[in-house]
Amino acid sequence: MQHDVIIIGGGLVGMTLALALDAHGVTSAVVDAADLGATTTSEFDGRVSAIASASARMFRAIGLGGVLDKHGGAIDGIRVTDGLSPLNLHFDAAEGDAGPLGWMVENRLLRTALLEAQAKAAGLTLHAPARAVVERTKAGVTATLGDGTVLGAPLVVAADGRRSALREAAGIRASRWTYPNVALVTMIEHADEHGGVAAEIFYPSGPFAVLPMRDPHRSAIVWTVDEGDAPGYLKLGPRGLSAEIARATGGYLGDLQVIAPPSSYPLSFHHAGSYVAERLALIGDAAHGIHPIAGQGLNMGLRDVAALTEVLVDAVRTGLDLGAPAVLDRYDRWRRVDNMAVAAATDTLNQLFALKGRAPAAVRRLGLAAVERIAPLKRRFMAEARGETGDRPKLLLGELV
């Protein structure tokens, strides 16, 4: 069966690409090793994602706005503090007039919305659970599934996550390192309303993020702790953990309880040296993974989706071979440098906040105070949070290509 594109990996990024392409009449086959129906349960993925406003505009443009309207919690402000010091940096959506900075949505609800849209998408075929043997040649790509089905296309997209087998097979090197931290993820219910404000509280072990859910009395917690401390926290039990979280927040949400079993994720950084190879393009975590300090991991992947969709739609409409180097190079140029900048900034931020001692703390406070006072700098940070920096693909402006 011949398609415009074969996508390996139907996670949040791969499936969004398939739907964005379908919205432009570009056909695809998505192959995922997992049973995607099972990925919509909270046991599989209890995480919550911040969908930056630019990513949200793309969702709306391709008909996925419903999940934000029905389930999304609007982020109207972000407050960044150095520990519990009273000095803070506040980003307020009301300072611009472009609506919320982003939306908090549970990953499982995003997955459900993507699968529902997939079922209705005419130009999209899903093969899951299935594994493919992918062969890339000068002439084209074939993907042979376990049941003998052979898929053909001029291009294969690797959306197969951080341990991308396609990336490895293409011999693309990724620079990588691991952080000596893990992220603890859970959900809390609190007496006081969060007011749509996301809090990023920086501790020496890393950021402690409180993310406002749709229910004004619920927030998601992403807590970066030292690797060695994680098992201890996980064993605490709901009461002990609630007490620790209350202490870390400084009590600004009133009484609180943990309402979901905590899970932990190791943190690492990786960035592929190239996003393209012969008839191959990498997107999402297959291309890059950053510290979740700024909630940008998925958003970087969604920006890849927007750029690659524009590149491929332009190519289809001008009759080009979708796997031609001139087509793929445009995507690589467009996204790799931009992502490198985000990755570097995130890493720097993390390093800066991880430094112990009084001098770094002074620098951080000075930095926070400076950003707070210097309007252009602050606007720049806001734009970053919204996902509005760089040369933006049309989808991130809310327009179809």
Place this chain on the structure above:
Amino acid sequence: MESKESPAASATTDPREAAFFGGLASDWWDPKGSSAMLHRINPLRLGYIREACVDRWGLDRRARAVLSGRRALDVGCGAGLLTEPLSRMGAAVTGIDAAAENIAAAQAHAGALPIVYRSIAVEALAREGATYDLITCLEVIEHVADRPAFFAALRTLLAPDGLFVFSTPNRTPLSYATLIVGAERVLRSIPRGAHDWSKFVQPDELTAELADAGLTVTGVQGMTWRPGTGFVLGRDVSVNYFGTAIPT
């Protein structure tokens, strides 16, 4: 049969140059081969052609096969780098080239695409009486020996509401430095000896020659290379330029 006509029978194509390009035919489709430069500018030039067609005929700019139902002629088609995309854009395309070897390579590569390839000169084709909605003639004009005869033939081949799209290097010191010294000799991204700078045409000269043939130029844009971005279209016509023309 016209398609058996030998390249030498054409009055307007320099036979030495035709032989030179024929020798390159098998290499045409290798994106890293001697036509690497054409592969790299192809997205830009196809985008330009598409825009021009959308504007000329008020087409749906989001349509996948925007040229459906239109007849197109690609003059100097080589091995079909532009012809195949025009076919996928929906046009019923005829690709012609003076070098029979190019036509053979193009036919071999076309696969199932319904393209008509012929080794025939435009003057001979014009005598057959068919007309085309779109005529493309990219990086060809600078190789033509008798331009007035060539343009007159194109005018005959163009339908009354048709569109002619051309591109060609300008004749400036910068184009000499870029194309002859830089691209051919230093970078070797264009085959050495592919161009004769003295035959390059300046935009105003070309506009006047086309006017003499009954074709009105409706727009000219320059193509330049920018570090970090690659090839872009703009006002700078000092190296290479694209243009559109319609029957006067």
